[in-house]
Amino acid sequence: MTATEYLRVSDLHAFYGESHVLHGIDFTVRRGECVALLGRNGAGRTTTLRALMGLTGRRTGSIMINGREAIAMAPHRIAQLGVGYCPEERGIYASLSAEENLLLLPQVGSGGMSVAALYEMFPNLAERRHSQGTRLSGGEQQMLALARILRTGARLLLLDEISEGLAPVIVARLAEVIAELKRRDYTIVLVEQNFRFAAPLADRMFVVEHGQIAAEIAQHELAARMPYLQELLGL
Amino acid sequence: MNELFGIPLAALLGQLVLGLVNGSFYALLSLGLAIIFGMLHIINFAHGALYMMGAMLAWMALHYFGLGYWQALVLVPPLVGAFAVAVERTLLRRIYRLDPLYGLLLTFGLALVTGGAFRHAFGAGGQPYAIPPQLAGAIDLGFMFLPKYRAWVIAVSLAVCLASWYVIEKTRLGAYLRAATENPKLTQAFGINVPIMVMLTFGCGAALAALAGVLAAPTTQVSPLMSSNMIITVFAVVVIGGMGSILGAVLTGLGLGLIEGLTKVVYAEASSTVVFVVMAIVLALRPAGLFGKEK
Structure with missing residues (x-):
């Protein structure tokens, strides 16, 4: 394992009950790199993130996070390695206010962003801080889901479909935020349906098919591989 | 003025106070049931047994160790809480993935076993316990x-x-609890040790039941059978208040105690059934209970 490697997933299999969903996922992410997992619905992208967090059923294989083996760890121990998870359904708590949602998560690393800095990055959240978390608009909820993991000091961000179902102006703002996080040396795994959102941000893209990595495409190969991606993703 | 609607005021007030005392026990017990249900999604049928254990342990502490009421008040709830933690670790933890019905069966079985064990050891007769x-x-x-x-x-x-x-409502620990009640898996994925919180919640709920038991000891006959009447009313309270609602459990507990007290003055024959009449009316009008959220 090289010094710059932050996440190494090897031969990851995952199960929901009896059904075998991931069939040997292999990929690595370097420190400060942004990668995107692309693929059709049901290919296993979301399950890959859930398996990384220990949220699926049985898992086998290896998940090295910053040099620590996480395959047998409980979810809270994995998070404490410095992993921030933003689930597809956003996971904003209805029983907590927006600010309580923001402050809920415990520290999992040093150097997390301050609440003031987060409100500067997402001004809407400052205005809505006392509203019930689920009363926020979809875009605001997505900002909140992102902001709360930036406060914890997590350095590896697993972001599941953060652009899904949002207005173009908000998607553009999220792209700016991700670009800013890349400049700040966060290591980011995006799961995205929205190819045009992910493609400019990702240093490398992995195509997931039938619970395996079918292809790896670096940013500079993108133009040459577009026909393949167009066919595969139905762009 | 010493009469109200033809009822002597002193008798009325006396019954109201007695109603509030009963309501206090209902509130403590249904509060424990509500937080356990919220976190574990288990209807704890052993709650009455834990209440009985509280009172029996207070009596045993006095009888065998010469420890009085105040010591019992401090020692017994943590002891019963620890017993509950052991039960959670060894038994309840195995059934979280299964249908909630299994939790009901398991805790009902536990209630029968503990009740039986105390009856076997101490008989069914009541023991007096003096007011300090x-x-x-x-x-x-x-x-x-x-x-x-x-x-x-x-x-x-x-x-x-x-x-x-x-x-629960104002502290960081409470925010963890509310978050874990709403979405346990995600909350754990944020780095919060949810399994430990589940265990401690069950322990605290049990300690509340035991506290009610110690408080009740001087007001009643301490016996292995003392839980049976109480627990049926408490389940009615929880149903009326709404499953899992903490505020609902407390207010409904106190309110129903008062209603029972009033009924004793106005029409004593109905005092033991009035709670269930209220339950039937509430369920007909608001199936989720007074404070419950419709699913």
Whole structure:
């Protein structure tokens, strides 16, 4: 394992009950790199993130996070390695206010962003801080889901479909935020349906098919591989 | 004025205080049931057994070790809480993935086993437990005599309910609890040790039941059978208040105690059924309970 490697997933299999969903996922992410997992619905992208967090059923294989083996760890121990998870359904708590949602998560690393800095990055959240978390608009909820993991000091961000179902102006703002996080040396795994959102941000893209990595495409190969991606993703 | 609607005022107030005392026990027990249900999604049928254990342990502490009421009040709830933690670790933990019905069966079985074990050891007869000397006697309020022990029970249970509400609604630990109740898996994925919180929640709920048991010991006959009447009413309270609602559990507990007390004055024959009449009416009008959220 090289010094710059932050996440190494090897031969990851995952199960929901009896059904075998991931069939040997292999990929690595370097420190400060942004990668995107692309693929059709049901290919296993979301399950890959859930398996990384220990949220699926049985898992086998290896998940090295910053040099620590996480395959047998409980979810809270994995998070404490410095992993921030933003689930597809956003996971904003209805029983907590927006600010309580923001402050809920415990520290999992040093150097997390301050609440003031987060409100500067997402001004809407400052205005809505006392509203019930689920009363926020979809875009605001997505900002909140992102902001709360930036406060914890997590350095590896697993972001599941953060652009899904949002207005173009908000998607553009999220792209700016991700670009800013890349400049700040966060290591980011995006799961995205929205190819045009992910493609400019990702240093490398992995195509997931039938619970395996079918292809790896670096940013500079993108133009040459577009026909393949167009066919595969139905762009 | 010493009559209201033809009822002597002193009798009315006396019954209301007694109603509040019963309501205090209902509130403490249904509060524990509500937080356990919220976190574990288990309807804890062993709750009455834990209440009985609280009272029996208080009596045993006095009888075998010479430990009085005040020591029992401090020692017994943590002891019963620890017993509950052991039960959670060894038994309940195995059934979280299964249908909630299994939790009901398991805790019902536990209630039968503990009840049976205490009956086997101590018989079914009631044991007297004296009111501590500091709380014996009554205060003359001018318009009525208020027995000190009754005032104490009401004050303690109100304080404990208020403290529980504060912890759950206003502290960081409470925010963790609310988050874990709403979405346990995600909350754990944020780095919070949810399995430990589930265990401690069950322990705290059990400790509340045991506290109610110790508080009840001087007001009743301490016996392995003392839980049976109480627990049926408490389940009615939880159903009326709404499953899993903390505020609902406390307010409904106190309110139903008062209604029971009033019924004893107005039409004593109905006092043991009035709670269930209220339950039937509430379920007909609001199936999720007074404070419950419709699913």
